[in-house]
Amino acid sequence: MSPLLGRRRDADAEATRAAVAAYIDTFGEEPGWLDFGRFGPMGRAALDEEAGLRHVLEHVRFGALAVTDGQHERVKRAVAAVTGFRPDQVVFQPNTTQALTHATYGVTGDIALSLGEFPALPFAVQRASEVLKVGAPRWLSTDHGRVTPGNLRDQLDSRVAAVAVSLVDYRTGYLADLDGIRQVIGDRLLIVDAMQGFGVVDAPLHLADVVAAGGQKWVRAGWGTGFLALSDRALERLTPVWSGWTGTDSPTQPMDEVLPPARGAAAFQLTNGDPVAQARLAAALEQLADLGVDLVQEKVASTVSRIIDLADEHGIPIASPRAEDERAGIVVLDPGADRLTALTAALHNHGISATTRDGRVRLSPHASTSEETLEMLASALVSFATTSPL
Structure with a gap:
């Protein structure tokens, strides 16, 4: 690759990051909202x-x-x-x-x-x-x-x-x-x-x-x-x-x-x-x-992967697809009937908004999902993992 082409690619990548950051900056939901599958807090536009x-x-x-x-x-x-x-x-x-x-x-x-x-x-x-x-x-x-x-x-x-x-x-x-x-x-x-x-x-x-x-x-x-x-x-x-x-x-x-x-x-x-x-x-x-929807999808896909990794780290089964070409913005956790209450309580106690339905928990992030939200989720899953099964 020529130095000129490399600089152009770096400039394009930087412009893309700036555009995504500007888009994210137009949203102001509080940390902990992982329920976009239910409602997406309105944006400034x-x-x-x-x-x-x-x-x-x-x-x-x-x-x-x-x-x-x-x-x-x-x-x-x-x-x-x-x-x-x-x-x-x-x-x-x-x-x-x-x-x-x-x-x-x-x-x-x-x-x-x-x-x-x-x-x-x-x-x-x-x-x-x-x-x-x-x-x-x-x-x-x-x-x-x-x-x-x-x-x-x-x-x-x-x-x-x-x-x-x-x-x-x-x-x-x-x-x-x-x-x-x-x-x-x-x-x-x-x-x-x-x-x-x-x-x-x-x-x-x-x-x-x-x-x-x-x-x-x-x-x-x-x-x-x-x-x-x-x-x-x-x-x-x-x-x-x-x-x-x-x-x-x-x-x-x-x-x-x-x-x-x-x-x-x-x-x-x-x-x-x-x-x-x-x-x-x-x-x-x-x-x-x-x-561009593709850039939103790319950002969300990265966050979904991190949520899946967190669930795996704490031994929580995933009921939604793992492959990127089969998933969108939803991660479904399947803790089992005997552990569902403990998981929902842990999420609630750590300020995580999610949907619980049919014995499973649905987490749905967006491009604006923050690091603080993921840290709150991680803390909730640690708390869940350390509780004793009934």
Whole structure:
């Protein structure tokens, strides 16, 4: 390597470190928060947008509402920049569940999915089947909770019109192989609940036909922020069952007539969205796009590895994937039924926020997870390891 090339690489590496550090500096959660899989403390970008629009809405000077009217187009562009979809294929939603309901109610045919998915998916598919009677859920057998191309292949037939899967499984932390699943299911619709991976995994979301996610976790935009992204194939096949007065092709408010649904993604909405929520989500995603999801993923992967090492050091079994290509930002500890209470107590006593569910403990860090937080976790695990089994 020439000295000049070496200096350029060093400069690029230093610029990358500075960019990541600047991104991290916009977050201010207290040490001990390892529960981003539940909620991501809001960042400065989202909070500043909220504060600015609250000021506008408080005073509403002449022409002030123009800034709120433009937030829907802004958030569509921001989602598109991170997902790989076009802005016209995106529609704002108040949450992931409503987005998934829009999509699953629109499918004609059976939908294959695991009953172990986060309840938003199974409930939406089952309710659609009961009400519309144009398809049924196909409950998949999984590999210890993981939907993989291999176990999916032999469970599909001609009546399955769509396959629904989580980008990251909320129980196991498993990162779905979207590329492999896409190849296996062929021309069927691929519906992805991206909630537990959106903003922290640089995944090929463009391979999906339906992507639904929210901004309250890894994106750190707060509650009330979500979206639905639909491929052209999805728009051709899905029926906009749940379409409201803003979901038409009319450039103005429909008056004295009920117009048909729009021909694009806009059909999958009920009414105008909250412009403050749209601005929060847009600002958070613009910040994320400027840095790059891949750099966030790299930082989180390093922290996840350190958490796994800590668990190994203290003999705590890991129920989530260890391989980087199969994991995202979730580490699942499985201490055993007789030791679960002791572990949760140790975490609580050392100020660690985590989720306990189904006899396991889920730890979920982010790029901003600090050294102090990891030291607090290490102390908690030392305390746990030195307690006597019941």
